[in-house]
Amino acid sequence: xxxxxxxxxxxxxxxxxxxxxxxxxxxxxxxxxxxxxxxxxxxxxxxxxxxxxxxxxxxxxxxxxxxxxxxxxxxxxxxxxxxxxxxxxxxxxxxxxxxxxxxxxxxxxxxxxxxxxxxxxxxxxxxxxxxxxxxxxxxxxxxxxxxxxxxxxxxxxxxxxxxxxxxxxxxxxxxxxxxxxxxxxxxxxxxxxxxxxxxxxxxxxxxxxxxxxxxxxxxxxxxxxxxxxxxxxxxxxxxxxxxxxxxxxxxxxxxxxxxxxxxxxxxxxxxxxxxxxxxxxxxxxxxxxxxxxxxxxxxxxxxxxxxxxxxxxxxxxxxxxxxxxxxxxxxxxxxxxxxxxxxxxxxxxxxxxxxxxxxxxxxxxxxxxxxxxxxxxxxxxxxxxxxxx
Numbered sequence: 001x002x003x004x005x006x007x008x009x010x011x012x013x014x015x016x017x018x019x020x021x022x023x024x025x026x027x028x029x030x031x032x033x034x035x036x037x038x039x040x041x042x043x044x045x046x047x048x049x050x051x052x053x054x055x056x057x058x059x060x061x062x063x064x065x066x067x068x069x070x071x072x073x074x075x076x077x078x079x080x081x082x083x084x085x086x087x088x089x090x091x092x093x094x095x096x097x098x099x100x101x102x103x104x105x106x107x108x109x110x111x112x113x114x115x116x117x118x119x120x121x122x123x124x125x126x127x128x129x130x131x132x133x134x135x136x137x138x139x140x141x142x143x144x145x146x147x148x149x150x151x152x153x154x155x156x157x158x159x160x161x162x163x164x165x166x167x168x169x170x171x172x173x174x175x176x177x178x179x180x181x182x183x184x185x186x187x188x189x190x191x192x193x194x195x196x197x198x199x200x201x202x203x204x205x206x207x208x209x210x211x212x213x214x215x216x217x218x219x220x221x222x223x224x225x226x227x228x229x230x231x232x233x234x235x236x237x238x239x240x241x242x243x244x245x246x247x248x249x250x251x252x253x254x255x256x257x258x259x260x261x262x263x264x265x266x267x268x269x270x271x272x273x274x275x276x277x278x279x280x281x282x283x284x285x286x287x288x289x290x291x292x293x294x295x296x297x298x299x300x301x302x303x304x305x306x307x308x309x310x311x312x313x314x315x316x317x318x319x320x321x322x323x324x325x326x327x328x329x330x331x332x333x334x335x336x337x338x339x340x341x342x343x344x345x346x347x348x349x350x351x352x353x354x355x356x357x358x359x360x361x362x363x364x365x366x367x368x369x370x371x372x373x374x375x376x377x378x379x380x381x382x383x384x385x386x387x388x389x
Contacts, residue, residue, distance in 0.1 A: 043084045043276070050282055052082065057283035059357040061100055061290025062364055063313065073161060073314060074357055076153070076228065077321055079279060081350040085146035086153035087137055090228060091266075091274035096283040098262025101255045104291040108252035115204035115249060119256025121211065122218040122235065126257050129222025130265040137227050138272065147331035153228045154328060157321040160224070164237055165314030171241075172307035188244030205245045205253070217242060218257070225261050236310070247307060294364060309363050316356035324349040 045053075060075040075096070079089035108114045141149045194210050201208040221235040235257055239250035269275050327345050330337040337345075 043079075043082060043088070043279070045278060045282075049082060053079075053279055053282035054286040056357065057096070057286030058290040059286075059361045060283070061104075061287030061292075062294040063290075063309070063360045073157070073317055074353075074360065075283065077157065077317055077353055078357065080150065080153070080324075081320070081353045084276065084279065085141075086149040086228075087141040087146070087274055088276055090137060090153065090226070091269035092276045092279045093283075094225070094262050094269060095266040095275045095277075096280045096287065098259050098266060100284065100287045100291050101258035101262060103288055104294070105252065105255035105259060107292055107296075108255060111252075112204075113248050114252040114256065115202050115245075116253075116256060117200075118202045118205050118207075118214075118239075118243075118245070119253045120260075121200065121214055122221065122239075122253070122257045123260035125215040125218035126222030126225070126235075126261050127264050129219040129224075130226040130261050131222075131268065133223045133226025134265060134268050136223075144332065147328050151325065151328035151332065154321040154325050156224075156228045158318045158325070160234070161314040161318035161321075164234070165311045165318065167311075168237060168307045169311035169315070172311060187241055191242055192244060205239075205243070205249050207244055209243055213242065221257060222261050225258070226265050240307075296368070309360065309367075312363065313356055313360045316352065316359065320349050320352040320356060323352065 043049075056075060056078045060078070063074060075093050076086075076089045079092065080086055084092070105114060105119075109116070137149065137152075140152050144151075191213050192207065192209060194213055196210045196212050198211050199208060200211055200214070217235070217238040221238065224234050235254045236247075236250045239245040239253065240247055243250075245253070266275065323345055326335065326337060327342050329335045330342060
């Protein structure tokens with residue numbers, strides 16, 4: 001008990017010192033950089049911006065630890081809402097993601113929720129996809145600049161988040177109505193019948209599947225992760241609906257894939273000068289705590305709740321990115337908007353993005369608290385029955 005109090009007070013003290021130092025951090029972040037400086041200033045950071053990134057990192061880490069997606073589908077739009085060009089947001093998020101994913105993966109491994117072998121096999125083709133995705137993103141940035149990159153990323157977010165989010169929402173509601181822990185898709189059953197060597201058994205995930213089923217899924221995950229910094233919401237649903245892995249096992253295993261993709265992708269991005277190390281460190285300050293809280297949350301909730309949380313946040317984030325699309329079309333000269341409309345769309349996109357983050361935090365923490373109370377009540381009931389008997 002004393003040890004826990006000491007750790008708690010240490011965290012409070014460190015947090016207080018960090019908040020006191022925020023103004024000086026923001027001042028340093030806003031200093032003009034000379035031609036000899038290595039770090040590029042892609043977005044100006046002041047005190048509110050630095051605090052926003054820390055909170056963004058915590059909520060992204062919380063969601064990441066809970067659903068195993070790396071949290072990129074909220075972090076990348078969150079950085080873009082702050083004014084970071086899409087390519088920089090993608091690169092910086094990938095750099096921030098791999099150490100956070102490593103922490104989350106280790107935490108989930110201790111809970112016995114992770115299939116390390118499946119994660120490594122998924123990562124084999126995912127790393128190839130990462131390099132292809134970086135090439136695509138660099139080409140778009142070089143050809144059409146920041147506005148073109150922002151438009152490409154936003155359109156991809158809207159299309160993919162909406163499609164995957166709606167399907168996962170439907171599947172979660174179906175599981176709730178059926179009062180079951182989870183449902184197995186018919187597609188996964190068909191994939192298991194594909195008998196093309198090499199066939200690989202994954203004991204922790206309790207599946208046996210052809211490598212040629214895993215390889216395309218990993219490639220798509222890596223390609224998407226490097227292109228828009230989001231691979232988890234393809235990797236996690238892919239493992240659930242194509243491979244037949246349970247949601248908790250899929251969300252944990254994706255963290256292994258995210259770590260290996262992030263490590264290799266960061267090196268490629270950083271060599272080209274696309275990583276904003278200031279944003280990376282501020283995100284990590286919050287996410288390394290959030291990811292552990294989220295990982296603990298998976299031990300308190302039913303499996304279909306992971307799908308429900310993921311789909312809800314996806315749909316709200318897709319609305320936020322959809323609202324921003326007209327401003328990028330305006331910057332490219334494809335449509336005409338007055339400045340008042342542009343400002344209104346920017347503010348609306350930012351507010352909805354903040355709402356998505358807040359809602360994700362409330363859902364995860366709320367369900368953790370509710371489920372913990374239910375378990376405590378069940379334990380108390382068992383104890384009473386034992387005393388009576």
